[in-house]
Amino acid sequence: MAKVTANDLIKHFNLEILAGEEGIHRPITMSDISRPGIEMAGFFTYYPARRIQILGRTEVSFFQQLKSKEKKERMDKLCTYDTPGIILSRGLVTPPELLESANENGVPVLRSDITTTRLIGQITTFLEARLSKTTAVHGVLVDIYGIGVLLTGASGVGKSETALDLVRRGHRLVADDSVEIRQQGDSLMGSPPELIKHLLEIRGLGIIDVMTLFGAGAVRPFKKISISIHLELWDEKKAYDRLGIEEASISILDTDIPKYTIPVRPGRNLAVLVEVAAMNFRLKRMGINAAQEFSERLTDVIEEGDREDF
Structure with a gap:
């Protein structure tokens, strides 16, 4: 998880520092925001001290x-050792009691001209993006008809070539x-x-810039x-799924997504197969499952045959 501090908020949102400057490097560990009205x-029994505290017009007027x-007394309790920062919205005048308590406890007090609701939304979005779990996966990510398809497989199996064909x-x-x-x-x-944004590595050709070759509409940030679609060399001894009734899944950052395995051998058009897999996934989300319907038809045929034999 990336480290985020009040100093990052100051730089990103152009916030004004009013007090507690020594605490601007305190770590912010939660993306949740609190408005300490109660x-x-x-x-203060359930005071969420580890959250960024936002004071709007309602809180300041009541105070x-x-x-x-x-x-x-209230400001001393608000400015705890764990509090990563207090932000006033709408350019509000800061109560002197807050400045005094903040300086005593090293809690940064910041100010913004943005309205309270907008400020909470922007800071929450920023913190969620910066504090969320991250990982890196060796593979290719392509947007196919609005479906994000992650292609994985051993080096040289054809992931980048498949992606190039899909872009075409x-x-x-x-x-x-x-x-x-x-x-x-x-x-x-x-x-x-950032280093390899818009670039594809094709063996025999080298590095190509997809956006330059195919235009801005060929890439997404x-x-x-x-x-997830895993490409692997065809194994004659392996029994591959032919109906697709039972779906496998892969877990990434504790989130499960459907996983399909496509065997690779000469003559198979991988781009078309991946494209169809994405379209079939879309149909399943719409409630149309060809494999399930086929299984039900087959069951009906078998049951009808049993009744005729009887």
């Missing part, structure tokens, strides 16, 4: 109605050789490393990964 009223002793057929390349995968909720988002 804490302003004095209830101004408190007695002087209550103001200092109008689909879009996301990443070749290495796919950086980030967990976003229950989904996996794949993107290319990121894509949700929906299925």
Whole structure:
């Protein structure tokens, strides 16, 4: 997991530092944001101190109605050792009690001109992207009819050549050789490393720039990964699935996605097979499962034959 601090928020959102500058390098470990309204009223039993605290117009207005002793007490409890930062929205005037407590405890107090709701949404999105689990997978990621297809397999099996053929057929390349995968909720988002963005390595040709050759519409900066297709050299001794009734899956960052295995041998058009696999996956999501329907028809035929024999 990447390290994120209040200093990163300052740089990314152009926030103003008001107090507690010594604490801007405290680690932020959670993407959840808290608006401490009930804490302003004095209830700190379940105070989520490890979250970024956002003070909007409602919280500051309520705070101004408190007695002087209550103001200092509430701000002392708000600025704990674990609090990674407190941000005021709408360019609000900062209560002096907050500045005093923040400096005493080294809690950075920041300010933004953005409205409270917008600020919470932007910071949450930023933190979720930076704090989510990540991994890298050797493979190719292609967008086929809106389906993110992760191609895996041993080096030289034909992943990049298949991706090139798919791009020629109008689909879009996301990443070749290495796919950086980030967990976003229950989904996996794949993107290319910055160094090899838009590039394909084709043995015998070398490195080619897909965007330069085929245009901006041939590439994507990121894509949700929906299925994985593993390419492997044909093994005569192995029994490959011929119906597709039982689906295998692969687990990446604790998320399971469907996995298909396509054997590779001369004469097989891998690009067409991968394209069809993506289209068939789309049909399944729409409730159309050809393998299941065939199995049901076969069962009906067998049962009808048994009744006739009887």
